[in-house]
Each structure stands twice: as structure tokens, then as C-alpha cells.
Amino acid sequence: AVPAAWYPGPDFTVTATTDSTGAITYAYVSGPCTLVDxxxxxxxxxxxxxxxxxxxxxxxxxxxxxxxxxxxxIGTPPIEVYAVTxxxxxxxxxxxxxxxxxxxxxxxxxxxxxxxVNQGDAVRIALHNQLSxxxxxxxxxxxxxxxxxxxxxxxxxLYTFTADQPGTYLYEAAPLPNxxxxxxxxxxxxxxxxxxxxxxAYDSASSAFxxxxxxxxxxxxxxxxxxxxxxxxxMRDYKPRYFLINGEAYPNTSSIATDAGNAVLLRYVNAGxxxxxxxVLGAHQTVIAYDGNPLTYSHRVAAETFGPxxxxxxxxxxxxxxxxxxxxxxxxxxxxxxxxxxxGFGGMLTFLEVGGTPPTGDLVxxxxxxxxxxxxxVTANIxxxxxxxxxxxxxxxxxxxxGASGSGTAVASFTPGVTVSVTGTIAPALTGTHTVxxxxxxxxxxxxxxxxxxxxxxxxxxxxxxxxxxxxxSNGTANVSISATANDTASGGSNIAAAEYTLTGGPGAxxxxxxxxxxxxxxxxxxxxxxxxxxxxxxxxxxxxYTVSVRSQDSLxxxxxLLSRTLVVDKTGPVTSAVxxxxxxSNGxxxxxxxxxxxxxxxxxxxxxxxxxxVEGFIDTVGTNGSGIxxxxxxxxxGASSETAQADVPLSTIAALSNGNHTVxxxxxxxxxxxxxxxxxxxxIDKTPPTVTSAALSPNTILPAGAAVTxxxxxxxxxxxxxxxxxxxxDGTATPPANATAFAGxxxxxxxxxLAAGIHTVYLRVRxxxxxxxxxxxxxxxxxxxxxxxxxxxxxxxATQISDLSAPGVLANDEPVGVAGxxxxxxxxxxxxxxxxxxxxxxxxxxxxGTAGPxxxxxxxxxxxxxxxxxxxxxGGGGARRNSKQGAFxxxxxxxxxxxxxxxxxxxxxx
Numbered sequence: 001a002v003p004a005a006w007y008p009g010p011d012f013t014v015t016a017t018t019d020s021t022g023a024i025t026y027a028y029v030s031g032p033c034t035l036v037d038x039x040x041x042x043x044x045x046x047x048x049x050x051x052x053x054x055x056x057x058x059x060x061x062x063x064x065x066x067x068x069x070x071x072x073x074i075g076t077p078p079i080e081v082y083a084v085t086x087x088x089x090x091x092x093x094x095x096x097x098x099x100x101x102x103x104x105x106x107x108x109x110x111x112x113x114x115x116x117v118n119q120g121d122a123v124r125i126a127l128h129n130q131l132s133x134x135x136x137x138x139x140x141x142x143x144x145x146x147x148x149x150x151x152x153x154x155x156x157x158l159y160t161f162t163a164d165q166p167g168t169y170l171y172e173a174a175p176l177p178n179x180x181x182x183x184x185x186x187x188x189x190x191x192x193x194x195x196x197x198x199x200x201a202y203d204s205a206s207s208a209f210x211x212x213x214x215x216x217x218x219x220x221x222x223x224x225x226x227x228x229x230x231x232x233x234x235m236r237d238y239k240p241r242y243f244l245i246n247g248e249a250y251p252n253t254s255s256i257a258t259d260a261g262n263a264v265l266l267r268y269v270n271a272g273x274x275x276x277x278x279x280v281l282g283a284h285q286t287v288i289a290y291d292g293n294p295l296t297y298s299h300r301v302a303a304e305t306f307g308p309x310x311x312x313x314x315x316x317x318x319x320x321x322x323x324x325x326x327x328x329x330x331x332x333x334x335x336x337x338x339x340x341x342x343x344g345f346g347g348m349l350t351f352l353e354v355g356g357t358p359p360t361g362d363l364v365x366x367x368x369x370x371x372x373x374x375x376x377x378v379t380a381n382i383x384x385x386x387x388x389x390x391x392x393x394x395x396x397x398x399x400x401x402x403g404a405s406g407s408g409t410a411v412a413s414f415t416p417g418v419t420v421s422v423t424g425t426i427a428p429a430l431t432g433t434h435t436v437x438x439x440x441x442x443x444x445x446x447x448x449x450x451x452x453x454x455x456x457x458x459x460x461x462x463x464x465x466x467x468x469x470x471x472x473x474s475n476g477t478a479n480v481s482i483s484a485t486a487n488d489t490a491s492g493g494s495n496i497a498a499a500e501y502t503l504t505g506g507p508g509a510x511x512x513x514x515x516x517x518x519x520x521x522x523x524x525x526x527x528x529x530x531x532x533x534x535x536x537x538x539x540x541x542x543x544x545x546y547t548v549s550v551r552s553q554d555s556l557x558x559x560x561x562l563l564s565r566t567l568v569v570d571k572t573g574p575v576t577s578a579v580x581x582x583x584x585x586s587n588g589x590x591x592x593x594x595x596x597x598x599x600x601x602x603x604x605x606x607x608x609x610x611x612x613x614x615v616e617g618f619i620d621t622v623g624t625n626g627s628g629i630x631x632x633x634x635x636x637x638x639g640a641s642s643e644t645a646q647a648d649v650p651l652s653t654i655a656a657l658s659n660g661n662h663t664v665x666x667x668x669x670x671x672x673x674x675x676x677x678x679x680x681x682x683x684x685i686d687k688t689p690p691t692v693t694s695a696a697l698s699p700n701t702i703l704p705a706g707a708a709v710t711x712x713x714x715x716x717x718x719x720x721x722x723x724x725x726x727x728x729x730x731d732g733t734a735t736p737p738a739n740a741t742a743f744a745g746x747x748x749x750x751x752x753x754x755l756a757a758g759i760h761t762v763y764l765r766v767r768x769x770x771x772x773x774x775x776x777x778x779x780x781x782x783x784x785x786x787x788x789x790x791x792x793x794x795x796x797x798x799a800t801q802i803s804d805l806s807a808p809g810v811l812a813n814d815e816p817v818g819v820a821g822x823x824x825x826x827x828x829x830x831x832x833x834x835x836x837x838x839x840x841x842x843x844x845x846x847x848x849x850g851t852a853g854p855x856x857x858x859x860x861x862x863x864x865x866x867x868x869x870x871x872x873x874x875x876g877g878g879g880a881r882r883n884s885k886q887g888a889f890x891x892x893x894x895x896x897x898x899x900x901x902x903x904x905x906x907x908x909x910x911x
Contacts, residue, residue, distance in 0.1 A: 078124035078125055078126040078158060079115060079123075079124065079125045079126065080102060080128065081100045081101075081102070081112065081125055081127050081128065081137070082100065082101045082102065082104050082127075082128045082130055083098065083099075083128070083129050083130055083131050083135050083173075083187060084098070084099065084100075084101050084106055084107055084130045084131070085097070085098050085106060085107070085130075085131065086099060086106035086107035086108055086109075087106070088107075088108055088109050088110065088247070089449065089450060089452055090220070090249050090252075090340075090342075090346075091249075091339050091340070091342040091346065091449065092342065092398075092402035092449075092450040092452070093222070093242075093339075093340065093342075094435065094452040094454070095220055095222055095225045095226060095242070096225045096226050097109065097110040097185065097186040097220070097225060097247075098110065098131065098182065098185040098186040098187050099187065099247070100112025100113065100189055101113075104128070107186070108369075109186075109244075109247030109248060110185070110186025110218060110220070110244070111186055111188055111189055111216055111218065111246065111247045111271065112171075112187075112188065112189030113189060114190045114191075114192060114214050114216075115171065115189065115190070115191045115192070116192045116194065117163045117191075117192075117193055117194070118163070118193070118194050118196075119164070119165065119193055119194060119195050119196060120162070121162070121163045121193075122162055123160065123162070123163050124158060124159070125137065125158070125159045125160075126156055126159075127151060127156065127157050127158075127159065128155075128156050129150070129151045129152065129153055129154065129155055129156070129157075130153075130154070132153050133153060133179070134149075134151065134152055134176055134179070135151065135173055135174070135176070135179065135187065136148075136149065136150030136157065136173065136174030136176055137157075137159050137171060137173070138171065138173065138175060139159070139161060139171045140169045140170045140171065140172070140191075140291070140309065140311075141165070141167070141169045141291060142164075142191075143162065143164060144159070144160075144161040146174065146175065147159070147174040147176075148175075148176065149176070150174055150176045150179075163193045165193065165292055166194060166195035166201070166202050166203065166292070167192075167193055167201070167202065167289060167292025167293070167294075167311075167313070168190065168191075168192055168201075168214070168267040168268075168289070168292060168311040168312075168313050169190070169191040169192075169193065169269075169291070169292050170188065170189075170190065170269050170270075170309055170311055171188070171189050171190070171191045172187060172188040172271060173187035173188070180235050181230045181231060181233055182230075183271065183273075184219075184221070184235070184238065184272075184273055185225060185230055186218070186247075188216065188218065188269075189216065189271075190214045190216050190267065190269045190311075192214065193292070201265050201267075201288065201289065201294075201313050202288070202289065203294075204294060206298070207265075207288050207289075207294065207313075207315075209263045209264060209265035209315060210258070210262035210264065211257070211258045211259075211262055211264045211265070212265035213256040213264070213265075213266055213267070214246070214267045214269065215246065215266060215267065215268050215269065215278075215330070215350075216245070216246050216247070216269045216271050217243075217244070217245060217268065217270050217271060217272055217348060218244045218247070219240030219242065219244065219272045219273060219274060220240055220241065220242040220244065221238050221239055221240045222241060223237070223239070224238060228489060238273055240273070240274065241340040242339050242346075242347070243272075243332060243336060243339075243346075243347040243348045244348065245330075245349075245350050249346045249347055249348075250339075250346050250348075250349035250350065251346075251364070251449075252449060253350040254350065255350055255351040255352070256330070256352050256353065257353055257355060258318050258352050258353070259354060260319065260320050260321065260323075260354055260355075261317075261318060261319075261320035261322075262317075262318045263316070263318075264315070264317075264318060264352060265313065265314075265315055266278075266280075266285070266313070266314050266316060266330070267311065267313055268304070268306065268311060268312045268313070268314065270306050270307065270309065270310050270312075271308075271309075272308055273308055274308065275305055275306070275307050275308070276305070276306065276332055276334070276348065277303045277304065277305040277332065277333035277334060278303060278304055278306075278330065278331070278332060279302055279303035279304075279330075279331060279332075279333040280316050280328055280329070280330050280352070281328060281329040281330075281331065282319070282328045282329070283316050283317060283318065283319065283328055283352075284300045284301070284302065284316075284317070285300065285301055285302070285303075285314040285316055286298050286300050286314060286315045286316075286317075287299055287300075287301060287304055287314050288314065288315055289312070289313040290306075290311070290312055290313075291311050291312075292311065301314075302333075303333035305333075316328075316352065318352060318354060322354045323354065324354055324355060325353075325354065326353075326354040327352070327353055328352040328354075329349065329351055330349070330351065330352060331347075331348060331349045331350075332347060332348035332349070336348075337349050361388075361444060362384070362387075362388030362389070362442060362443075362446060363388065363444075364387045364388055364446060364448075365384075365439070365440065365441065365442055365446035365447045365448030365449070366382050366383055366384035366387060366388075366390075366392050366439075366441075366442050366446075367382070367383055367384075367387060367451075368381070368382050368395075368438050368439050368448060368449070368451035369381050369382075369383070369451060371436065371438050371451050371452060371453040372453060373426075373430075373436055373454075374455070375426070375429045375431070376425065376426050376429045376430075377424065377426055378423070378424045378426060378436050378438060379422065379423045380395070380422055380438045380451065381419065381420070381421050381422075382419070382420055382421075382422060382438075382439075382440035382448070383418065383420075384418050384419075384440075384442045384448075385418050385419055387442075387448070388442060388446070389418055390418070390443040390444045391416040391417055391418060391442065391443045392416060392417060392418070392419070392420045392441070392442055392443075393416045393441055393442065393443050394410065394440065394441040395410070395411045395414075395420075395422045395424070395438065395440040395441065396409060396410050396411065396424075396438070396439065396441075397409050397424050397436050397437060397438045398436070398437045398450075399426070399430070399434055399435075399436055399437075400434055400435055400436075401437075402450055405439075405441075405447040406441075406447070408437075409424060409426075410424070411423060411424035412424060412425065416443070420440075422438075422440070430455060432459060432460070432492075433454065433455070433493075434454065434455055435452050435454045436452060436453055436454075436455070437450040437451070437452045438450065438451055438452070439451065458493060458494045458556050459492065459556075459558060460491040460558055460560070461488075461491065461551070461552065461553060461554060461559040461560030461561070462487055462488040462491060462494075462496055462552040462553070462554050462558075462560040463487050463490065463560055463561070464484050464485070464499075464528070464550050464551055464552050464560055464562075464563040465484065465485045465487065465563065466483075466484055467482075467483075467484040467550055467563045468483045468484070468565075469481070469482060469548055469565055469567055470483070471672070471673070472565070472567055472568060473567075473568035473569065473570045473609065473610035473670070473671045474537045474568070474570070475537075475569075475570055475571050475672040475673050475674050476537040476538030476539075476540070476569065476571050477534055477538075477673070478534050479532060479533055479534050479537075480531065480532040480534075480537055480567065481529065481530075481531050482501055482530045482531065482532065482548060482550065483527065483528070483529050484499070484527075484528050484529075484550045484552075484563065485525065485527060485528070486499055486518070486525070486527075486528050486552030486560070487524070487525045488524050488525075488560075489524050489525060491554075491558075491560070492556070492558065494524065494554035494558070495521075495523060495555040496518050496523060496524065496525070496526040496528070496552055496555075497518070497553050497554055497555045497557075498515065498516075498518060498553040499515070499517075499518055499528035500512070500513035500514060500516055500550070500551060500553075501513060501514055501516055501530055501548055501549060501550045502514070502548070502549050503532065503546060503548055504546065504547050504549070505544060505545055505546035505547045505567075506540065506541050506544035506545075506546055507540070507541050507544070508536070508539040508540040508541060509540065510536055514530060515530075516528045516530040516550070517529050517530065518552075526552075528550065528552055532548075537569060540569045541569065542572060542609060543569070543570070543609045545566055546566070546567040547565070547567065548564065548565050548566075548567050549562045549563065549564040550562065550563050551563070568609060568610050568671070569609070569672075570610040570670055570671070570672035570674060571672070571674065572607075572609075572674060572676070573607070573667065573670055573675045573676025573677065574606055574607035574612050574667070574668035574670050574676040575605070575606050575607070575677075576603050576605045576606075576615070576667050576668050576676055576677070576678065577603070577605075577606070578603060578604045578644075579601070579602070579664065579666045579680060579681040580601070580681055581599055581600070581601050581664060582599065582600050582602075583599065583770075583771065584681075584683055584684060585683075585684035585685065585686045585721045585769050585770035585771075586599050586683065586684070586686070587685075587686055587770040587772050588651055588654040588655030588656075588657070588685065589651060589655065589771070590651075590770075590771040591651055592648065596648055597650065597651050598648035598654075599648070599649045599651070600647070600648050600649075601617055601629075601631075601646065601647050601649060601664055601666065601681070602634075602644065602645070603617075603631070603644070603645060603646075603666040603668075603679065604644045605642070605643050605645065605668030606641065606642045607641060607668065607670040607674075607676070608641045609670070609672070610670045610671035611639045611670060611671050612638055612639070612640065612641070612642070612668050612669070612670060612671075613638045613639065613669050613671050614630075615631035615633075615638075615645040615647075615666065615667070615668045615669070616628030616630060616631060616666070616667065616668075616669075617631060617647055617664055617665060617666040617667075618664070618665045618666075618678075619649075619653075619662055619663075619664055619683070620662050620663055622665050622678060625669075625675045626669075626675075629649065630647065631645035631646060631647040631666070632645060632646060632647070633645050634646060639671070643668070645668075654685070655687070657685045658685065659686060659687055659688060659719050660684070660685060661684055662682070662683045662684075662685060663680050663681075663682055663683075664681050664682075665678040665679075666678060666680070667679065684721055684770070685770075686717075686719035686720070686721040686769070686770035686772060687772065688717075688718045688719040688772065689768070689772035689773055689774050689775070690715050690716060690717040690718075690723050690766050690767070690768045690772065690774045691715060691716050691717075691718070691774055691775075692713060692715045692764070692765070692766060692774050692777040693714045693715060694713070694714040695711065695712070695713050695714075695762075695764055695777045695778065695779045696711075696712050697709045697710070697711055697712075697762060697779045697780075697781050698710045698712060699900075700779065700780065700782060700898065701781075701783075701784055701898035701899070701900045702752060702781070702782070702783055702784070702900065703783070703785065703900060703902060704755070704783055705753055706752050706753065706755075706783070707751070707752065707753050708749050708750060708751050708752055708753070709749070709750050709752050709781060710747060710748070710749050710750070711728060711743075711747065711748050711762060711764065712747050713726065713746040713747070713764060713766060713777075714746065715766045715774060717768045719768070719772075721768045721769035721770045723746060723766045723767070723768055724744065724745075724768065724769050725743055725745060725766065725767055726742070726743055726764055726765055726767055726774075727740040727741060727742045727743065727764070727765060727767075728740065728741055728743065728748065728750065728763060728764040729741065729763050729764075730750070730755075730760055730762055730763075731761055732763070734763055734776045734778070735776075736765065736776070746766070750762065752781065752783070755781070755783050756783065757783045757784065757785035757815035757816070758782075758783055758815045758816050759780055759782055759783075759819065760780070760781040760782075760783065761778050761779075761780060761781075762778060762779045762780075762781055763776055763778045764776070764777055764778070764779075765777065782816050782819060782897055782898065782900075783815065783816070784815065784895065784896075784897050784898075784901075784902050785814065785815045785902050786893070786894065786895035786902035786903055786904035787813040787814050787815065787904055788904045788905045788906070788907075789810050789812075789904065789905075789906045789907075790907045790908075790909070791869075791906065791907070791909070792908075792909045792910075792911060793871065793908060793910050793911070794910075794911055795839075795873070795882045795883075795885035795886050795910050795911065796882060797873075797878025797879065797882045798873065798878075798881065799872065799881055800870060800871070800872050800873075801870070801871040801872075801873070801885065802868060802869070802870050803868070803869045803871070804846075804848075804849060804866070804868045804869075805866055805867055805868075805869070806866050807850060807862065807865055807866040808822075808865045808866070809824065809862065809864065809865030810824055810861065810867070810893055810895075810906055811824050811865030814865075814895045814902070814904070816897070819897060821897055822865075822896065822897045823853070823863045823895070823896045823897075824853065824861055824862070824863060824865040824893055824894065824895055824896075825854050825863065825893060825894050825896070826843060826853065826854070826856050826860055826861045826867075826891060826892070826893050827892045827893055827894055827903060828856060828891055828892040829843075829856050829857035829859045829891060830842075830843055830859060830889045830891035830908065831889065831890060832887050832888070832889055833887075833907075834887050834888040835887015835910070836887070837873075837874075837883055837884035837885060837886055837887055838874045838884050839871060839872055839881070839884035839885035839886070840871070840872045841869060841870070841871055841889045841908065841910075842859055842869075842870045842872075843859040843861055843867050843870075843891065844860060844867070844868045844870065845860050845861055845862035845867055845868065846868055849862050849864075849866035849868060850862030850863060850864040851863050851864070859891070861893060865895075869908060871910060872885075873885045885910050886910050886911060888907060888908070888909050888910070889907070889908045889909075889910065890906070890907050890908070891906055892904070892905050892906070893906065
């Protein structure tokens, strides 16, 4: 149709095609071209060549906005190619196929016509897409940008290129997104570009031939071709069962006529998905070109293998001695010469048929076309024309599966002829979906191949699938949406007419069934939807298992089976218990463990109807539901009816809390969206360390090898969490060593059996329940030991000689040294232990040295350890007196500290 705004000239014709929206898809001009002004009606001759045709679709002047302009070439109309669907019968099997035709009629075999053009031609091909999906064309080996967009269903697209090089090429469906199945479905064909010299494949005389044939190779996988949605088929699962030459499997392939001694050009085009090795039985093949590229050096092969999309040109020399009627087999060298599981030869097999006297007799049975069905009858056209031209004398049919020829149900009587129409009666009447196979018998006794048709008598309701309830579980605060898919494609193929649901199982369920919405109307597959009001849900009993059941009905009144789902009603949130915090009390510095610097809060949430889906917590103030501290399930996932969950609150958060009690609130959420009531635990924050008020040892003074003393500590904890224990260590420094001894409470026994005499320091610190340590305190432990002493005095000649030992006297070396409170007392009077003189010795404590202690035999020493030695000599002269003093004297004394006494000996040597 030409838009009204286009004005034809006197000597040219404009032809255009529009799509469903009225947009121009392509146009061409025959004759001289003219620039057309639709409004002014003027013509400007431009001569031959390309011309511009303008269509003023808005009918306004001067071609303003809304005009569309396209450049079209002058020449012959484009080659019209229609991408259509159809079906073919291979043996007894009917298979859906796609293909290219010259009209919108269904194809009977996959593939398309061979397009033959001359070298140098400006080729224009118009693709009419009659498929239900986007499609385009790809011309292998041609200088053109590949089509990556294609044309929508019902649209048309023009492809143009110049056929620069002679040769054999493949055209096929364009490589659009998710269109990889289209070639396998049958969208392919051969493009032959002829050179200037007739009778040659290429410009070289070595490519001359007498006869030629195009052999387009392909396969069929019924799983793809008969699938409801080929676009969803996974091509990795492609497993062909039929192998075709020019869309046919043997014995329906056409032979190639030739004569003895002729050179036959075979143009192989692999439009399939697999590799094929083609052989000629009884002759070599000379390969002269690949993919339209002539070889500099040809080569001879018995079989040539080529891959998907590849073309190969070979010359076959028919033996000059071949007798008329001889057949040279052209076949797939893999010898997969069968069609699925059907008996006899099939697949990629045809023949070079040498002319002369052909084999006598009619060897091929009639073909069957136009099979049509009702539930009670089958009709078909059967013809032996061109297949022996014998009369068709009988016909039979089979339901659902074929049997041996002659064992089927005979059709009603008919008048024999080369071409006849037959009618058979089906009894009993068909119900459901069935395939009927028909073939005929000619007068020569040949049964022909089957042709089939399928009928669906719908007595079964649609299948209901993918039932969904949202939300489920439900808490009665929102409507519950019901959605499902109703599908009658596998149960009769009728349209979906209605659907309904019921809600059963307990109190409050509404009476049903209740009608549902079907979208879209008038389709074999539809969505069915409904909504249960929140008020209805809120009236149902919690914890009772309610059931939603959905079924759908087709346009013939058949109801399908029910599909049910359980609706869970849960209007109460989870119960939370066993809330705990660790460590508790906390000082904000000590974590749950060395690897977890946080206070861990744990809780258990229980919700039997729908399960626990979340747990959260708050400190001191409960916030909006869903805004709290997130808890994680200890088992890895929420969803069970009882869940234990935990949250690790960082120490930085804990440290920011004030001293004292803080309440942690925890609650859970169930699958229906209900938040439960909170449960609590008091978290005590204590960041103030305790104070040691006193530390005392009992006793604090012992003799060496004293077994033990008791450390008693008094401490106060200002924050009130209480002192729970501490640690102590002996001597060293006030810095706690790694091996400090821990103790519980405020009292501990210290083993002192190995301590040396002297002063020892017991260091200690205490810890409160929050982990705060006090400052280090200490107490002194005295280990008392008097040390044996020696003193030397030089005797003089006087009758009486005095020698004083001032404080600390005998205590100077005693342990502990220099400690206040030590006292000394003589325990035995001095006695001579060596020397023969009669001089005597006496010990005393004059007031100038200190305070005298108890006397023993008239001898005493000062309590501070000082004492006076008085030596008395005898004899008439000084020398005698000195000699009488000389010798060794010995006495014992005690050193006492804090009531603990130790004894030592003092030796005085008078020389």
C-alpha cells in the first residue's frame, strides 16, 4: 500500500510496505525517479539512479516535523522471503519445523529456497517475520554489517548487499540474543553467486561442470522442534534423531539426474549443528572450494568433512562406463543412515542417477498430504503423481502409533486414481489428544510414507501450578494475596475461563468457593489471583492449620484438580526468655573472651506457629521495632520454632555507660511479622576499682622454717559490686609478676617454710566482681634469727679492765637487722672456755649504754644489745695480772621481736 501523500509520476511506480503501526519498512521504485512534494504537487525529474521519496504523513506544508524520509534504489523488486512455521513428516513421525517460504503459507520441510544471483548483482531481500519472536537474516561471506537487532513479529526488513564473489554460501537466521535455536528449527538456505562464465562454479575453467546440485545438510531433534517454547530449549542438550538433505530424509530425498561421463558440481551447505562427512560411493570427489573461496590446488577425497556453517564445492566425475539407471550413493560417511528408531535406511542419503533407460516399474509409494481430523473422521489427499503415476488403490490409518503396512484401519471406498481424496471413519470417537497417521497403496503394491495430524478433544480441566500465598505466615494486619498459574496446554488446549479458591481448616474460615481473577482472558495459560482480606485473617484462630485450595476451569467447563497450600495464622510474637549478659558486672574493659572484646548478650525466643526470624535488643530504652541491636542465631539460621541468639556489644559501647545498673531489653520477631514482648537482664557497670583499707599478717613475725602465716585484707568497693578476691606475691616490686598467687575472698594462708631470716614484703591487690583491680598494698613479715657473735679484747696489766660494746651491740648482726622493737637478754653467765689464768669476767649494763635486762649470776646486758665487759686480773705484777685475764669466754643471749625469741652465743677472746 502506498501512503496517500505519495504522488506517482508518469513513468515510474513507487511500492512500499508498512508494518502494523503504519510505519514504512521498505520501498522501491521502478522507472525514472522523481522528488515528490506532496503538498505542492510539483515534480522534479532526477533521472535514473537512487531517488528520495518523501512521505508527509502529517499532511502539513514544507515537510515539517513528522515527515519520514527514506532513500530507495531503482531496480527490480526485492526477493520476498517469509519466515514461517510448518510441519514435516519423516517416516511415521510428524515434527514441527520453521523455514523460509515465498509466501505466508506454512512450510512442509525445514529450510528455504536456494537464492541464485549473478556476480556483481545488487541483491535486495525483504524478510517478512511471521514468527512469534524477533528474527533476522545473516548472509555468510557477504560484505555487509551483520544484523544484531532483527525485526519484530509481523514486521518486514530489507537487506541489501553486492554479490562480489562467485561461490556457494549459507544464509540463515541472524545471531540475535536468545535466537540460537532458530537455525536448528529450520531457518537456513543456500545462496549461490554465479560467475560471468556460464557452466563454471568460479572464474577458473577448472571449475566447469555439466550438472550441478545444491545439498543443504541439517538435522532435527524432536525435543527441540516439538517443544512448547523452543526459545527456552537448552541447545547443550541438542541430540538430533533425523538427518536431512534439502529438508528431507531418505527415502524422500530427490535423486540428482546426470549422464555417464559428466562432471557433476555438488554444492554442500552444512546448515546443521554437527559435523558431517559426505562421501560418494563409487567415485572420488575433487574439492575445488571452501566457503566460496576457490582453492589454488584442488584435492581428491573419498569423504569430505566440514563443520556447521561451512560450505564446500566438489566435482564428481561420473564413470563413462556407467550404465543407464546406475545409482551412485551420496551419503553421510558416518553411516548413521537411519531416521530415529524407524526401520530401514534413512537420513543423509541420495543418489546420482545416471540417465538412459531407468529401472522398470513403479518403485515408490504415493505421498499423503492434507491430513485433517475430527473426533470421528480423518480425510487426506493421496497422490502417486511423479512417483510412478500408478493409481492409488487403497489407504489406511493408525491412531497414535503406526503398525505394519496393511494392518491399519482401512478408509472408506473410493475410486482409484493417480490422485485421490479419501475419508476414514474413526470409531469409537476420540477423546483427549491423539495423532492419526495415514498412507496409501498404489497399484504397483508400494505403500507410501505416512503423513499425520493431531487432534485434541478437551475433557480434562487445566492444571494449576505455582500456588503462592503472600504473606504466609500472616498476622492479620494485611491482605493475603493468592496467585497461581492455570495451564490447559497439556490437558486439552482450551482457554482458561475461571478459577476459584476455598479456605478451610478451622473457625472463622469463610464459606467458599470464592471466584478468582483470570489474566489474560482468552488464553490457554493464565494467571489466577485473589485476595483474602486482613479482617478475615484476623478472625482466624492462631496456630490452627488452615488450607487454601485453588482450581481452574477451561472454556469447555472442565475443572482441574485442586492445588493446596497451608496458610499459617500467627498473631502473637515470640516469647523471649533466659536473657543473660557476660561478663556481668562489666567494667567496659574486659571482654567475653580474649578474642571477643565485647559483652555477650544471649536470649532464647520461642514461637511455635511460624518460627523465629529475628531477635533484637536495647540498653536502658526500648526503641522502635527493628531498630535495636541485631542478634545472630547460634545455629547459623533463623526459622526454627525455638532459637537461641546472641549479640556482642562492643566494649567501647559498654565503657560509655555510667556506673550502676542498666537494663537490657530483648525480644524476637516471628515469620508473620509479629514482635514479641521484651525480656530483660540487669547489666551492672562498675568502672571504679576497689580500695584496700588494711592488710595484716597473722603472725607477722616468725622463726625460720615457720610453716605459714595468714594474710587478712580489708577492702572497700565504691561501686558496690563487691570484692571477690585478689592475688599476692612475696618480695620483688610493687608490679604484679606473672606468677602472682590468686586467692578468693579477703583471707589467704601464705606458706613461709622456706623463707630466709630477715624482713619480707608481702604485696597484694584485690579485684571486684567487674574485674577492676585495686592499687597494690603491702605488709611486712619478719623472720627472726639471732646470729652467733665474736668479740676480741686485748688484756692490759691493770687489775681491773673495762671494755664497752655500744648499741645495737649483740643485736647488730641479728635478723631482721635494724628493726625497731628488738630486745636482748642474757641467758647464761659468761664462762671461761680456754686459758688457765685465774682472771675473771663480768657483764653489765651501765646507764650510759642502755637499760639493763634480767641478770643471770650477777651478769646482765642492755635490752638494746649493748653491754660492758669487766676483766679482773690477779697476781702481784702487771704481767701476771695480764696473763690471768687471757683466754676465751662464752655466754648466750636471746633476741626477741614481737614476742618471738631466738638464742645465740657470744665468744669473747681476751688476748
